[in-house]
Amino acid sequence: MIRTRAVHWRRRAVLALPGVWVLGVLMWGLLAPHGTQVVQLLAAAPVIACAGSGRRQCVILAGLCALFALTPFGPATRLDPALRAGTCCAVVAVAAASYAVTRRRRGLVRDLERAREIADTAQRLLLRPLPPRLDGMTLAGGHLSVSEGTLVGGDLYEALATQHGVRVVIGDVRGHGFTAIATVAAVLGSFREAAHDEPELADVLRRLERALHRHLGERAAAEERGDRGERGAKDPKDRPHGEEFVTILLLEVSADGVVMALNCGHPWPYRLSGSPGRRARAAPVGRGDPLPPLGLFPLPPRLPVARLTRLHCGDALVLHTDGAEDARDAAGAFFPLARVLGEAAADTGPIVPAAVVERVQTALLRHTGGHLSDDIALLVLRNDRQRVPSPSPAARLARSGSRPRRQGAAP
DSSP: OHHHHHHHHHHHHHHHHHHHHHHHHHHHHHHSOTTOOOGGGGGHHHHHHHHHTOOHHHHHHHHHHHHHTTSSSGGGGGSOHHHHHHHHHHHHHHHHHHHHHHHHHHHHHHHHHHHHHHHHHHHHHHTOOOOSEETTEEEEEEEEOSSTTOSOOSEEEEEEEETTEEEEEEEEESSOSHHHHHHHHHHHHHHHHHHHHOSSHHHHHHHHHHHHHHHHHHHHHHHHHHHHHHTOOOOGGGOGGGGOOEEEEEEEEOTTSEEEEEEESOOOOEEEEOOTTSOOEEEEOOOSOOBOOBTTBOOOSSOOOEEEEEOOTTOEEEEEOHHHHHOBOTTOOBOOHHHHHHHHHHHTSSOOHHHHHHHHHHHHHHHHTTOOSSOEEEEEEEEOOOOOOOOOHHHHHHHHTOOOOOTTOOO
16 A cells, blocks of 8 residues: 555656746746846756656646746746747747657557566466465465566476376476577476376376477477578587476375475475474485486486375475575575575474465575576475375274174174
């Protein structure tokens, strides 16, 4: 509410600037020594209106105020008629030019706002918001892009509830900007289909690899056709497509909380323990060296699907891209992600994924001073599934419709 009022008063102040300028010129002319001519400054009123508010009505009103100030009264009575006529012509010319500029600018602003709205919608469809709950799990995600004006950069994440369990992917495309966004679209589109179609996690990763290679090949062919049409074919050594890759962390969370993982050059996640009566803490999970990132080398014939951890009720898993741990402050110190995660989990009592994401993003921006060197993605999953105790023998017999036999009774 306070911010809205401040914006309202700023707008009113901007609208009043041309009038203040006209009054200031008149007062200057009254107080100036005899012979000082400042009335020519009235021609600047329409320009100030155009630069301040950008409204055509304000430009016209500023021009009328400037012309009205030239009527023969007060300091205007001392003006030479030729000077007054020349000033009037200057005011009219400047007002007309400002009107044309304002009209053109407002049209461009409308087109820009429409294009930005379309771009925001497309980016949100690409990196769509995560559902707050998914198959007994609470989720929250966040993304910080280094490219100004974009919601999506070179990072990607998605979580889907499938018949094979909750499947999650997080990745980081080499580079950022619009070229990386196209690669993100190819990888995410493949994952959203393969996660439901493939029963094995390894087959999902192979689908992602094929989609990436197909996307890079099509883009290279399109650029080669364009180069031939303009300057002739490029040398294959000059094309950077062979150096493009995507780091991928692929997870599958089963109904009992067991997390299986495939890692292709991506940072391992952190586990936040949120058991009742115990202080929450952050600990890294994942052992061994990951596979190379997708796009650098072909995947091996056998993929080592690892049992990453087991999430009990209340535990959370924090997935992140390398931009979070590699962020530095002005002195060159790395961002202490593990400590911030532990503090965020401890301060919220029961782990709240959205609060953890917000806390980490705020700490990242404070640590870097708002100057990010890489895109940063965070994804937090909390297991809310209650473990159902196994039924006793008597309960199993009762459900089956039979009674236990007494000792010594005949079968």
